[in-house]
Amino acid sequence: MLKVDSEKCIGCGVCEDQCAFGAITVEDGCAVVGDTCTLCGSCVDACEAGALRIEEAESGRGTVDLSQWQGIWVFAEFRHGVVAPVTHELLGVGRRLADQRGVPLSAVLPGSGVRGECDALIAAGADTVYLVDDPALARYREDVYGRVLEDLIRCYRPEVVLAGATAIGRSVIPQVATRLGAGLTADCTGLDIRPEDGTLLQTRPAFGGNIMATIECPDTRPQMATVRPKVMAPLEPDPARTGQVVEVEIDAGLLESRVEVLETVVSEAEQVNIQEVEVLVAGGRGVEGEKGFALIRELAEELGGAVAASRAAVDSGWISYPHQVGQTGKTVCPKLYIACGISGAVQHAVGMQSAEVVVAINRDADAPIFDIATYGLVGDLFEVVPLLAKKIQERKK
Amino acid sequence: MELLVCIKQVPDAKDVRLDPKTNTLARDGVESIMNPFDRHALEEAVRIREEQGGTVTALSMGPPQAEEVLREAIACGADRGVLVSDRAFAGADTWATSYTLARAIETLGSFDLILCGKQAIDGDTAQVGPGLASRMNLPYVTCVQKRRQVDDTGIEVERMMDDGYDVVRLPLPALLTVVKDINEPRVPSLKGKMKARKAEIPVLSAADIGAEKECIGLAGSPTRVVNVFSPEPRGDRKIFTGTAEEQVDQLIEHLRDYL
Numbered sequence: 294m295l296k297v298d299s300e301k302c303i304g305c306g307v308c309e310d311q312c313a314f315g316a317i318t319v320e321d322g323c324a325v326v327g328d329t330c331t332l333c334g335s336c337v338d339a340c341e342a343g344a345l346r347i348e349e350a351e352s353g354r355g356t357v358d359l360s361q362w363q364g365i366w367v368f369a370e371f372r373h374g375v376v377a378p379v380t381h382e383l384l385g386v387g388r389r390l391a392d393q394r395g396v397p398l399s400a401v402l403p404g405s406g407v408r409g410e411c412d413a414l415i416a417a418g419a420d421t422v423y424l425v426d427d428p429a430l431a432r433y434r435e436d437v438y439g440r441v442l443e444d445l446i447r448c449y450r451p452e453v454v455l456a457g458a459t460a461i462g463r464s465v466i467p468q469v470a471t472r473l474g475a476g477l478t479a480d481c482t483g484l485d486i487r488p489e490d491g492t493l494l495q496t497r498p499a500f501g502g503n504i505m506a507t508i509e510c511p512d513t514r515p516q517m518a519t520v521r522p523k524v525m526a527p528l529e530p531d532p533a534r535t536g537q538v539v540e541v542e543i544d545a546g547l548l549e550s551r552v553e554v555l556e557t558v559v560s561e562a563e564q565v566n567i568q569e570v571e572v573l574v575a576g577g578r579g580v581e582g583e584k585g586f587a588l589i590r591e592l593a594e595e596l597g598g599a600v601a602a603s604r605a606a607v608d609s610g611w612i613s614y615p616h617q618v619g620q621t622g623k624t625v626c627p628k629l630y631i632a633c634g635i636s637g638a639v640q641h642a643v644g645m646q647s648a649e650v651v652v653a654i655n656r657d658a659d660a661p662i663f664d665i666a667t668y669g670l671v672g673d674l675f676e677v678v679p680l681l682a683k684k685i686q687e688r689k690k
Numbered sequence: 691m692e693l694l695v696c697i698k699q700v701p702d703a704k705d706v707r708l709d710p711k712t713n714t715l716a717r718d719g720v721e722s723i724m725n726p727f728d729r730h731a732l733e734e735a736v737r738i739r740e741e742q743g744g745t746v747t748a749l750s751m752g753p754p755q756a757e758e759v760l761r762e763a764i765a766c767g768a769d770r771g772v773l774v775s776d777r778a779f780a781g782a783d784t785w786a787t788s789y790t791l792a793r794a795i796e797t798l799g800s801f802d803l804i805l806c807g808k809q810a811i812d813g814d815t816a817q818v819g820p821g822l823a824s825r826m827n828l829p830y831v832t833c834v835q836k837r838r839q840v841d842d843t844g845i846e847v848e849r850m851m852d853d854g855y856d857v858v859r860l861p862l863p864a865l866l867t868v869v870k871d872i873n874e875p876r877v878p879s880l881k882g883k884m885k886a887r888k889a890e891i892p893v894l895s896a897a898d899i900g901a902e903k904e905c906i907g908l909a910g911s912p913t914r915v916v917n918v919f920s921p922e923p924r925g926d927r928k929i930f931t932g933t934a935e936e937q938v939d940q941l942i943e944h945l946r947d948y949l
């Protein structure tokens with residue numbers, strides 16, 4: 294419960310402005326808390342009069358003996374014959390966290406015929422690889438993968454478990470966290486350890502990147518997070534690194550599934566996941582059709598990047614849904630995002646505004662995309678885009 | 691077929707903006723809307739009922755005003771709406787939310803299929819669906835982009851992956867989370883709107899669903915938000931001028947490190 298000390302409250306309204314949920318109003322010179330309060334605590338920090346306080350009910354979870362949980366774990370995601378690039382990024386950040394804590398870094402690798410991947414995971418930073426190699430794990434199935442992870446975590450008790458914020462990571466990890474009674478933070482873009490007590494500080498964008506929130510799990514273990522691809526840097530692979538491979542036998546009962554995967558379709562166009570590339574060239578309604586998208590594609594190829602789109606372009610059928618960026622599409626954060634013929638509606642912006650550099654090409658100088666762009670070009674995309682592609686090509690020579 | 695859809699009321703993204711000058715949240719008249727993905731979940735449930743018969747229940751946990759999205763759900767085809775609301779739920783993270791929804795669903799009866807949106811646009815976590823499935827011990831798949839087939843024994847769907855899709859078959863009862871591609875939601879009919887206006891929306895409290903105090907609200911949430919702050923503003927920004935060629939040259943100059 295958020296409590297207001299009416300003696301101390303001076304009715305200044307700072308908390309009202311601070312609240313992202315519109316839950317506080319100042320009435321008769323005193324703050325009043327409404328039903329939409331989520332107890333996020335940002336008002337408590339903002340209140341200079343010290344009039345706000347969050348009163349916690351007794352948690353019945355009991356206290357977990359935190360010292361029983363040690364080590365940093367990374368879920369190694371394997372699909373279609375390769376370990377997902379995000380796994381190496383996680384091992385990069387995991388290495389840093391493990392060294393700070395003075396504990397080992399481990400990768401958990403479930404799959405079928407994945408033994409050959411262990412060395413690469415060790416070269417990427419892991420001290421230990423827990424290998425679960427079983428034909429039942431050949432295809433990703435929520436229930437089986439979830440039980441395998443849960444079983445291993447209960448057995449080895451890591452203090453931190455990280456997974457990529459990918460389709461698989463975001464599907465399987467919440468199930469595991471729920472059963473373990475563990476806190477889970479989605480789609481993190483920053484991870485740190487508080488040196489005093491080893492708490493994992495998990496930072497993530499909320500409200501489509503309009504605000505950032507830091508989240509911690511003080512009383513439960515493991516501390517679990519999914520991490521956005523392309524944000525953390527992998528280490529330079531070091532083949533000389535040594536590590537241990539622990540082969541784990543899983544109880545056959547845990548490998549039984551109610552889910553049947555009938556078919557796995559890899560679509561040509563979706564070969565590249567727009568969440569995992571460094572350069573995106575995106576087209577919107579201004580691109581006018583498939584022909585226009587050919588220009589977008591050429592520029593993307595010139596830059597070694599991939600093609601993205603606004604919802605307007607997807608809804609018009611010019612490009613498929615997996616390319617859609619925004620609130621009802623994907624959230625991306627490439628190094629470079631070039632928006633062509635996109636107005637920059639907030640539903641689009643929330644999916645791309647954390648890109649390092651945003652270039653906008655739009656003929657309307659008042660388009661909102663220019664408010665979030667690093668560099669803006671005011672002009673006709675049918676002229677600008679081919680010219681840009683040509684000049685980049687010339688530059689390479 | 692008994693269907694249940696979980697619907698969250700969320701602040702409209704266009705209202706939650708950072709004031710670029712003060713770098714604080716500008717939220718004049720924050721409007722609440724039905725979470726966009728949940729609209730697709732609802733539409734799919736209504737379509738299944740239209741094909742198979744049965745009922746569609748819309749369920750929401752939230753403050754009293756969340757009743758609005760349940761009325762809207764009825765206008766769009768749900769048979770009834772149920773609100774789970776109690777001050778004790780405040781501060782719930784996804785762990786406590788999935789607990790509360792699971793308790794509420796068990797109170798309401800048994801369902802063949804539970805549908806959720808892929809994620810709620812305020813928190814973007816996508817955790818409540820899988821969490822709910824695991825609490826109810828239901829098989830589930832996330833990010834369903836297409837329903838191929840459904841009957842009393844099972845459901846066959848396409849699950850969107852990062853590199854394509856999987857075709858998956860689940861026995862019922864089961865839980866799905868859906869993405870926007872699955873359907874085009876209908877606009878409410880006049881009849882639907884009338885029905886929505888008259889509908890009784892029962893409100894269940896923590897006691898009504900037999901929720902344990904230590905599993906709900908802030909006390910039941912393993913995560914704590916310890917800091918909320920504004921993202922760093924973009925550094926150097928430029929809108930170029932001149933002919934197309936001049937602008938392109940300037941851009942290339944500035945992008946040197948990225949080419």
Ligand SMILES: Cc1cc2nc3c(=O)[nH]c(=O)nc-3n(C[C@H](O)[C@H](O)[C@H](O)COP(=O)(O)OP(=O)(O)OC[C@H]3O[C@@H](n4cnc5c(N)ncnc54)[C@H](O)[C@@H]3O)c2cc1C
Nearest residue numbers: 577578579603604605619620621622634635636641656674
């Ligand atoms: C619930 C909800 C969810 C949504 N989710 C998403 C989402 O996930 N992603 C998303 O993108 N949108 C989403 N939208 C839609 C969003 O509000 C906008 O309608 C959409 O982003 C507009 O796409 P656009 O910028 O391509 O088209 P428009 O807004 O029509 O903009 C086209 C732009 O192209 C410019 N232009 C036209 N011709 C040229 C030319 N020859 N050269 C240069 N510039 C040109 C125009 O000046 C204009 O600025 C959502 C909306 C709702 C209500």
Ligand SMILES: Nc1ncnc2c1ncn2[C@@H]1O[C@H](COP(=O)(O)O)[C@@H](O)[C@H]1O
Nearest residue numbers: 696697751806807809810815816817818
């Ligand atoms: N308070 C809630 N009430 C009803 N459904 C919810 C609630 N929170 C989340 N959901 C459902 O869970 C999905 C995922 O939400 P989230 O995990 O918060 O991103 C949403 O699309 C809803 O279907």
